[in-house]
Amino acid sequence: MTSFAETEATLAIAADDADRADRRLGLYLTLPAQILVLFIAVFPLLMQLYISLTSWSPLSGRGWWDAWTLWNNFANYLNLAVDARWWSALLRTLLVMAICVPAEFLLGLALAILFMDNFRGKRVFYSILLMPMMVVPAVAGYMFFMLFQSGGPVNNIASAISGHNVAIAWLSNPSLAFIAVAVADIWQWTPLMFLILLAGLLGVPDDQLKAATLLGANWWQRFVTIMLPRMRAIIVIALAIRLIENFKIFDTLYIMTAGGPGTATETISVFIYKLTTNDLSWGYVAAIALVVLISLSVALGIAIARQTKRREAAS
Amino acid sequence: MRRPIAFEVFRYAAIALAVAITLVPIAWMTSMAFKPTAEWQATGANLTWWPKSPTLDNFRFIFGQSSTALIVALERTAAKPILSSLLSAGFGTLIAMGAGTAAAYGLSRFKAGGNLPLALLQLRLFPPMAVMIPVMVMWTFLKLNDTWFGLALIYGIVTLPFAFWLMKTFFDDFPREIEEAALVEGCSRFRVFLKVTLPMMAAPLASSALFVFILNWSDYLIALLLTNREWATIPVYMASLSSSMTGQLYGAKAALGLIAAVPPVIAGIAIQRHLVRGLTFGALKQ
Numbered sequence: 001m002t003s004f005a006e007t008e009a010t011l012a013i014a015a016d017d018a019d020r021a022d023r024r025l026g027l028y029l030t031l032p033a034q035i036l037v038l039f040i041a042v043f044p045l046l047m048q049l050y051i052s053l054t055s056w057s058p059l060s061g062r063g064w065w066d067a068w069t070l071w072n073n074f075a076n077y078l079n080l081a082v083d084a085r086w087w088s089a090l091l092r093t094l095l096v097m098a099i100c101v102p103a104e105f106l107l108g109l110a111l112a113i114l115f116m117d118n119f120r121g122k123r124v125f126y127s128i129l130l131m132p133m134m135v136v137p138a139v140a141g142y143m144f145f146m147l148f149q150s151g152g153p154v155n156n157i158a159s160a161i162s163g164h165n166v167a168i169a170w171l172s173n174p175s176l177a178f179i180a181v182a183v184a185d186i187w188q189w190t191p192l193m194f195l196i197l198l199a200g201l202l203g204v205p206d207d208q209l210k211a212a213t214l215l216g217a218n219w220w221q222r223f224v225t226i227m228l229p230r231m232r233a234i235i236v237i238a239l240a241i242r243l244i245e246n247f248k249i250f251d252t253l254y255i256m257t258a259g260g261p262g263t264a265t266e267t268i269s270v271f272i273y274k275l276t277t278n279d280l281s282w283g284y285v286a287a288i289a290l291v292v293l294i295s296l297s298v299a300l301g302i303a304i305a306r307q308t309k310r311r312e313a314a315s
Numbered sequence: 316m317r318r319p320i321a322f323e324v325f326r327y328a329a330i331a332l333a334v335a336i337t338l339v340p341i342a343w344m345t346s347m348a349f350k351p352t353a354e355w356q357a358t359g360a361n362l363t364w365w366p367k368s369p370t371l372d373n374f375r376f377i378f379g380q381s382s383t384a385l386i387v388a389l390e391r392t393a394a395k396p397i398l399s400s401l402l403s404a405g406f407g408t409l410i411a412m413g414a415g416t417a418a419a420y421g422l423s424r425f426k427a428g429g430n431l432p433l434a435l436l437q438l439r440l441f442p443p444m445a446v447m448i449p450v451m452v453m454w455t456f457l458k459l460n461d462t463w464f465g466l467a468l469i470y471g472i473v474t475l476p477f478a479f480w481l482m483k484t485f486f487d488d489f490p491r492e493i494e495e496a497a498l499v500e501g502c503s504r505f506r507v508f509l510k511v512t513l514p515m516m517a518a519p520l521a522s523s524a525l526f527v528f529i530l531n532w533s534d535y536l537i538a539l540l541l542t543n544r545e546w547a548t549i550p551v552y553m554a555s556l557s558s559s560m561t562g563q564l565y566g567a568k569a570a571l572g573l574i575a576a577v578p579p580v581i582a583g584i585a586i587q588r589h590l591v592r593g594l595t596f597g598a599l600k601q
Binding site for chain 1 (some may be wrong): 344575
């Protein structure tokens with residue numbers, strides 16, 4: 001018969017073994033993901049840095065490893081700083097964000113409020129309203145490309161309403177093309193805001209709302225003092241997701257206008273894409289891409305740090 | 316809570332408007348897809364919202380039947396691009412879900428993985444356009460350019476963050492007591508994962524996989540850069556549906572667009588319950 005102490009000792013050893021085995025298993029399980037991330041992150045970034053210091057291009061007739069022979073004394077970065085086309089693409093991207101994201105947020109919030117309690121047909125309407133975000137963005141681009149043709153349905157509806165023959169060339173007018181692109185983005189992504197904000201609204205505890213009602217608070221007071229503060233985190237998440245995704249805007253926009261007319265709707269992704277495929281100046285593209293990546297990483301770092309600080313302050 | 320009648324009227328009016336705006340572009344494309352050539356070429360006052368003589372000609376055309384009205388025949392049919400989209404999105408989903416599920420379990424149970432979650436989040440933050448130069452160089456070097464598996468590999472990496480975060484929240488919710496019971500029975504940790512946890516997670520696994528598939532299926536930019544002739548995916552191929560003689564082949568484009576749009580919409584409605592979780596990286600569970 002083993003003594004109590006012995007049993008405890010064997011148990012401890014067994015637990016230790018199990019611990020080590022667990023840790024090993026955890027390592028093995030995360031390994032494939034780690035390798036994939038390394039494959040796409042570390043090595044490519046080093047290659048990108050290397051190429052960005054040269055004027056290498058796939059047409060230069062040498063392998064990328066020989067790019068050092070085309071070393072150009074940081075010319076890519078210096079050129080970027082004074083490249084007007086880059087700065088206007090950046091501004092335009094920010095402008096698209098400033099128009100689309102608030103519009104999507106407000107429309108999504110309004111719809112979410114309408115869907116807060118039960119009514120006839122709620123489930124069907126809900127499913128229909130979510131459809132745009134599941135449509136392949138490139139296909140959505142073609143849809144709006146067709147809609148905004150000068151002989152297309154948008155003008156047709158406008159003609160019917162106004163009584164005059166409307167034949168606006170939406171996509172070949174710089175500011176109208178911009179509006180058309182924004183409309184397509186808002187059409188496709190308002191549902192995402194709606195979906196997330198509705199989940200947030202439904203998560204607000206019922207008893208608090210009831211208590212406020214009993215105390216005589218009207219709907220607007222309940223909305224401002226209880227619902228909005230309760231939804232704070234969710235609103236931040238929804239806005240962050242859309243800001244990040246909107247910054248990358250490419251598919252719908254490229255199919256509708258290809259960045260045109262001229263460069264009127266050229267955002268950062270379109271700008272980089274054109275340099276990559278038309279100009280083939282890959283050294284320059286690598287430099288731009290690195291600047292974008294570093295800026296975004298810094299922004300993410302600051303955002304996370306602020307968020308953690310706020311959480312610490314709250315707890 | 317009783318609502319005044321006026322509110323109900325306003326609500327239905329507002330929702331009807333939203334539904335109409337939502338459906339117009341989709342309805343227009345659907346209508347175009349079934350219109351004969353003369354009707355989809357019509358402009359201005361001659362537009363018809365409903366096809367007067369609905370036909371499947373546009374679908375037949377993209378699958379290779381020549382059209383008498385157009386006097387053009389397609390050099391390539393839509394069959395291979397559809398296959399390419401299916402293969403690359405399907406295998407991409409397999410890669411993302413395989414690596415993502417394993418890593419999520421490792422992190423959820425053993426706190427393994429170190430900086431992996433943050434690295435994955437960052438991966439999602441980056442515009443794909445900003446990492447494509449090295450990928451294009453590597454893919455040329457590895458002879459992965461213009462192949463469906465080259466595309467599948469990059470899709471797997473790009474959607475890995477979604478697969479990982481979704482599965483992590485599902486594993487976090489999974490009751491450990493069940494696993495511990497199996498451990499006491501003498502199963503190894505890994506066997507418990509394979510034989511107990513995964514089978515019980517079949518439904519969340521399926522929803523996550525559908526979610527990741529929709530994302531992969533929706534890609535345009537990456538396929539545009541990494542494929543050209545042989546394995547162009549549906550959206551890339553779609554651009555070729557125009558000719559110098561007749562201009563844009565709207566009917567054919569609408570037909571193919573409809574084919575591309577249907578699978579994700581059905582899948583999306585099927586996993587509606589988990590959409591919030593997926594889109595917010597599991598930060599929000601509905």
